[in-house]
Amino acid sequence: MKHLSLILCFLITTSLFSQTSTQYKTPTKQQLDSLKTELETIFMKDQTFRRIYIEAEEKLGKDSEAYEYFWKVVESQDKILENEVTGIIDKYGWLGISQIGRLANTTLWSVLQHGSVASKEKYAPLLKTSALKQESQPIHYARLIDRMLINSNKAQLYGTQINYDNEEPTFFEIKQPELVDKRRKEIGLNSIKEYAKSRKVEWNVTQEK
Incomplete structure (x- = not known):
C-alpha cells in the first residue's frame, strides 16, 4: 500500500520524535505502580488465548466454524486491549522499563503487535525513541516494523x-x-x-x- 510505504519511510528516515513534558503527563510513583499492575494484567489477557490456539486448532479443526469463532473472540479482545493500551500511551507517553518494569513495558509492544495498522504507524516512533534510550527492547521495534512490511507484501x-x-x-x-x-x-x-x-x-x- 502506498500509504503504508510513505509512513514507514517517514519512520525510518526522519528524526526521532521526542516525548516532552508538554505532550504527556508525568505519572507519580503511585500512578506508575498502578500502571505496572494494570499493564501486567493486560499482558496476561493478551497472551491467554494465544497460548492455547494450537490446542484449539487440534480440538476444533482448523477449518471449523468453532475455530473461526475462537479467533473472532480473540480479535474482539485485541480491540479492547488496544484501546486500553493506546489510552495509556496517549496520556503518559511510551513508559520505559525503568518506570514500569520489563513485563509491563513489553505489554505496550505486544498489544500493538496484535492491534491495527493505524496504531502501529502512530506509536512506532515512540517505541523507537524508547529503544534507543535502552528503555524498551530494540527487537520489539524491529518486529513491529518488519511485521507491518511483511503483511503488506x-x-x-x-x-x-x-x-x-x-x-x-x-x-x-x-x-x-x-x-x-x-x-x-x-x-x-x-x-x-x-x-x-x-x-x-x-x-x-x-x-x-
Missing part, C-alpha cells in the same frame, strides 16, 4: 520475520540484505548471523561495512 528491514511453512525455515524477503546488519546495529540489535543461528536459519549473505 514488502521486504522487511531487520530480518526478524521467519517463514516456517517450508521444510527448512527461511527469512521472509529482506530489503538490501547486505545492509541488514547496519540497520540492526543502528537500533541496538546483534548481527543477523547471530540471530539466524539462534533461530536455526541458514544465513550466508556477506555484510557491507
Whole structure:
C-alpha cells in the first residue's frame, strides 16, 4: 500500500520524535505502580488465548466454524486491549522499563503487535525513541516494523520475520540484505548471523561495512 510505504519511510528516515513534558503527563510513583499492575494484567489477557490456539486448532479443526469463532473472540479482545493500551500511551507517553518494569513495558509492544495498522504507524516512533534510550527492547521495534512490511507484501528491514511453512525455515524477503546488519546495529540489535543461528536459519549473505 502506498500509504503504508510513505509512513514507514517517514519512520525510518526522519528524526526521532521526542516525548516532552508538554505532550504527556508525568505519572507519580503511585500512578506508575498502578500502571505496572494494570499493564501486567493486560499482558496476561493478551497472551491467554494465544497460548492455547494450537490446542484449539487440534480440538476444533482448523477449518471449523468453532475455530473461526475462537479467533473472532480473540480479535474482539485485541480491540479492547488496544484501546486500553493506546489510552495509556496517549496520556503518559511510551513508559520505559525503568518506570514500569520489563513485563509491563513489553505489554505496550505486544498489544500493538496484535492491534491495527493505524496504531502501529502512530506509536512506532515512540517505541523507537524508547529503544534507543535502552528503555524498551530494540527487537520489539524491529518486529513491529518488519511485521507491518511483511503483511503488506514488502521486504522487511531487520530480518526478524521467519517463514516456517517450508521444510527448512527461511527469512521472509529482506530489503538490501547486505545492509541488514547496519540497520540492526543502528537500533541496538546483534548481527543477523547471530540471530539466524539462534533461530536455526541458514544465513550466508556477506555484510557491507
